[in-house]
Amino acid sequence: MHENDLSFDVRKSAFKVHTALGPGLLESVYEVALTYELRQLGYAVQTQVPLPMVYAEQRMEVGFRLDLLVERKVIVEVKSVDALLDVHHKQLLTYLKLSGCKLGLLINFNVSRVKEGIVRIVNGLE
Numbered sequence: 001m002h003e004n005d006l007s008f009d010v011r012k013s014a015f016k017v018h019t020a021l022g023p024g025l026l027e028s029v030y031e032v033a034l035t036y037e038l039r040q041l042g043y044a045v046q047t048q049v050p051l052p053m054v055y056a057e058q059r060m061e062v063g064f065r066l067d068l069l070v071e072r073k074v075i076v077e078v079k080s081v082d083a084l085l086d087v088h089h090k091q092l093l094t095y096l097k098l099s100g101c102k103l104g105l106l107i108n109f110n111v112s113r114v115k116e117g118i119v120r121i122v123n124g125l126e
Contacts, residue, residue: 003103006043006074011118013037014107018114027080030109031067034078038070045070051098066095075104079117084108089121096123 017033031047038045051064068076077092084106092104102124108117 001071001073003073006070007103007105007120009041009043010034010038010070010074010076010105010107013041014105014109014114014118018109021109023080023110023112025080025109027067027078027109030080030107031078034076034107035068038068043070044072046072051095053098064095064098066099069099069101073101073103075099075101077104077106079106079108080110081108082110084117084119089119092119092121093123096121 013034016037017030021029021033035045035047046069047067049066049069050061051066053060053062053064066075067078070076075092075095079088088106092106096104102122104121106119106121111117
């Protein structure tokens with residue numbers, strides 16, 4: 001399945017979760033609910049995936065963790081903050097580069113309309 005198709009279902013699931021739970025909860029709550037919805041659709045979803053960094057040909061475990069990895073193709077970073085900052089975008093782009101994935105979604109659930117809280121970040125996707 002192509003990343004764009006996965007992205008559509010992730011966004012649809014985020015809408016469903018936000019409609020049911022609303023804003024203002026902890027990120028971990030949204031992460032669990034979103035994982036549940038995606039697995040209900042039949043997707044392989046990994047949570048809190050460790051992501052090592054390679055520097056000077058040395059593999060280093062530095063504590064990077066992907067919130068969700070869907071079908072080993074799309075990274076989803078879950079937030080519940082007043083506003084997404086530039087650093088959140090850069091964090092996801094770094095994860096895309098380190099993992100070799102081409103598409104990531106940054107989803108802030110602490111908004112009135114979740115559509116306004118979803119940012120799509122691309123790293124070499126055709």
